[in-house]
Amino acid sequence: MSKKTIQLFIAMMVVMILAGGQVFAAQTLKIGVLGPFTGPSAVTGKEFKASVQMAFEPINYTIGDYKIEPVWIDSQSDPAKASGAYAEAVEGKGIQAGVLNWHSSVAVAVMDITAQYKVPHFFGFGATEVVNQKWQDNPKKYNYWGGKGWPIPATLEKNYIVAVNQFIEAGKWSPKKKLAAIFAEETDWGRSAGGAYSKALKASGWEIHSLEYWPATQTDFYQLLAKYKRDGVTFVVGTSSSPAALSGFVKQYQEVGVKAVLACSGLGWIGGWYKMVGSSSDGVLDSVPQLTTPEAQKWAKKVEEKLGFKPSPAAGGLSYDGVRMFIKMLERTYKKYGKLDKETIHKVMVDEVNTGKLTYGKKDGALIMNEYKFTAGTMPDPVVGPDSYFFPILQYKGGKGYIIFPEDWKQAEFKVK
Numbered sequence: 549m550s551k552k553t554i555q556l557f558i559a560m561m562v563v564m565i566l567a568g569g570q571v572f573a574a575q576t577l578k579i580g581v582l583g584p585f586t587g588p589s590a591v592t593g594k595e596f597k598a599s600v601q602m603a604f605e606p607i608n609y610t611i612g613d614y615k616i617e618p619v620w621i622d623s624q625s626d627p628a629k630a631s632g633a634y635a636e637a638v639e640g641k642g643i644q645a646g647v648l649n650w651h652s653s654v655a656v657a658v659m660d661i662t663a664q665y666k667v668p669h670f671f672g673f674g675a676t677e678v679v680n681q682k683w684q685d686n687p688k689k690y691n692y693w694g695g696k697g698w699p700i701p702a703t704l705e706k707n708y709i710v711a712v713n714q715f716i717e718a719g720k721w722s723p724k725k726k727l728a729a730i731f732a733e734e735t736d737w738g739r740s741a742g743g744a745y746s747k748a749l750k751a752s753g754w755e756i757h758s759l760e761y762w763p764a765t766q767t768d769f770y771q772l773l774a775k776y777k778r779d780g781v782t783f784v785v786g787t788s789s790s791p792a793a794l795s796g797f798v799k800q801y802q803e804v805g806v807k808a809v810l811a812c813s814g815l816g817w818i819g820g821w822y823k824m825v826g827s828s829s830d831g832v833l834d835s836v837p838q839l840t841t842p843e844a845q846k847w848a849k850k851v852e853e854k855l856g857f858k859p860s861p862a863a864g865g866l867s868y869d870g871v872r873m874f875i876k877m878l879e880r881t882y883k884k885y886g887k888l889d890k891e892t893i894h895k896v897m898v899d900e901v902n903t904g905k906l907t908y909g910k911k912d913g914a915l916i917m918n919e920y921k922f923t924a925g926t927m928p929d930p931v932v933g934p935d936s937y938f939f940p941i942l943q944y945k946g947g948k949g950y951i952i953f954p955e956d957w958k959q960a961e962f963k964v965k
Contacts, residue, residue, distance in 0.1 A: 577614040577878075577888045580637045580646035582630065582658065582672065585622040588765055588790045591818045592650050592863045593622070598855050599648075599868040602847070603875060611875070612882040619643050623650070625764065625790075627657035634658050638665045644890045645669065647874045648697070648867055651789060652676035652737035655693070659683070662692040668894040670694035670877065670901075671870030675701055676736035683928045694897050695922035697870045699929040701741040704835060704939050708785050708811040709748035711833075711941045711953035715962045721809070723782035726754045729808070731772070731786030733793065734761040741787045741813065749785075757781050764788060767796040773804040781806070787813035795824035802828040809833070809964060815944075817862040822947035829947070831965030835939040836949060837861040837916040844915040865916045873908035873920055877901055902927050 581600055585593035600618055609616040621637045623630035630651075637643045638661075646662065646669035649655050655674020659682055662669045675698040683690045715721045730745045732738035742759055749756060757779060760772060776784060784806070788794050794815050801810060811833040815821055822829065839848050839861050847868070851859045859865065877896055878888060885892040900906040902922050909919035917938070921931045930937045940957050942949030950960035 575614050576617050577611070578617045578619050578641060578643045580619045580621045580634065580643035580667075580669070582621045582623055582634065582646055582649040582654070582669070584625045584650050585620055587625040588792060589625050589650060591791050591820075592789070594857070595818065595859055595863040596648055596650075596867050598851055598857075598859060599864060599871050601855075602851060603868055603871040607875065611878050611888065612886075614882070614888050621646070623654045625651055625654070627651075627653045630654040631657045631661050634661045635665070638667055643667065644888065645878075645893045647671055647871055649674055650863075651735060652679065652740065653735045655679050656682070656736055659690055659693045663689050666692055666894070667890050668692050668694060668897050670874050670897060671697040673698040673866070674737070675699060676740040677702070678736050678740070680928060687927075691898050691902065692894060693928065695901060695930060696928045697866055697930075699932050699937065701737070702744040702747070703929070703932050705741045705744045705787070705813060706748040707835060707939070707941055707953065708813070708833060709745065709752060709754075711962075712783060712809065712811075713752050714953070720962050721964055723809075724780065725782060727757050727779070727781050728754045728783040728785065729757040729776050729781045730759040731784070731797070732761055733764040733788040733790060735764060735789070737789060738787060745785050754783070764790040764793055767792055769797050769800050770804060773800055773806055776808060777804055777806045781808045783811075784808045785811040785813070789814060789817070791818050791821065791824060795821070798825045798832060799828045816942070816949060817860055819858040819860040819864060821860070827946075829944045831963065832944050833952075834942050834944065834949060836942055837865060837939055838949070838951070839865055839915065841915070843913070847915055861916055869908065869914050869916050869920065872913060876908055876912060877906060880906055
């Protein structure tokens with residue numbers, strides 16, 4: 549053996565020792581990231597990618613002796629395409645776990661794929677009650693679909709009606725009549741939210757003028773808005789996960805001159821929304837988490853500097869927190885079992901996350917909510933409340949949202965435009 553060969557061998561041994569053997573022992577863990585990376589909600593997919601990058605870079609995409617490799621699963625905002633892409637990610641690319649998802653209809657479909665392949669998937673935003681019903685009817689089958697990143701619509705969406713009723717009682721608003729119109733996209737999310745609005749409005753004495761569902765790709769609402777104006781509707785509430793649809797609705801609302809108070813749930817879910825609607829959003833109500841803490845604002849600034857866009861609290865901040873909680877779950881799995889695969893990750897998710905033993909809060913670095921926690925009594929939803937998971941009601945002015953509900957969070961008074 550030559551002197552040069554001996555020196556090279558010694559150098560390699562030193563590197564291996566200093567690296568704790570990881571040079572030769574490193575393994576790859578493929579993680580599926582489900583999101584609308586193309587299609588009508590591609591802006592949300594862009595925020596998901598940023599959140600994954602910002603969450604994994606500080607740990608160098610490494611947990612123990614595993615290198616984390618994200619596999620991007622494009623839902624295209626379509627349940628069938630999402631299901632096919634997820635199956636391909638399992639069979640063709642070998643993902644062992646998954647994280648995130650935006651649409652309710654996609655969640656309902658992909659739940660069956662995760663159950664079929666026994667791949668644990670965590671923090672999907674699909675909020676619809678259909679997810680909960682499937683999960684609770686057969687938890688043994690569907691507990692591969694982990695805790696949701698967004699609770700059922702009735703839990704939070706009803707707060708628009710609670711808020712406006714309080715404003716009326718307090719004398720801050722005196723509508724000529726309690727006539728409300730509801731709009732929503734034709735998806736599981738839209739129908740769940742639309743049903744929640746309708747139930748809360750009827751229970752508090754409002755007459756329902758109309759409940760309209762339309763495709764998430766629709767951008768022309770002039771005829772519908774003209775009907776609202778003609779019939780004297782005083783309150784309009786609705787939602788969509790499509791930025792193009794909501795921005796079109798809000799701009800046309802002003803053009804047509806509808807005088808009703810407008811609650812447009814989801815307008816501020818993505819960053820850069822104000823560039824899409826401008827001053828047409830003044831006076832509009834929305835329910836969006838906020839980047840209020842210094843830590844959250846620092847994170848948002850870092851995303852803008854690094855990736856060139858302003859992240860939203862919802863699609864950006866919430867997904868970042870979800871991925872960070874997912875990382876905490878992976879770290880716990882590695883510490884407990886010494887390996888990361890779909891069996892060990894699933895076991896920790898079911899035994900510790902779903903039971904409230906493993907949570908993620910401000911002390912862990914959470915940006916948006918005080919604490920993300922799941923219990924046997926709430927699964928697959930998170931625990932909801934001001935001290936845990938909660939969205940305030942905002943009113944926009946000049947591109948900024950000011951909290952007007954609940955009272956003890958209030959930053960500004962509700963004003964009728």
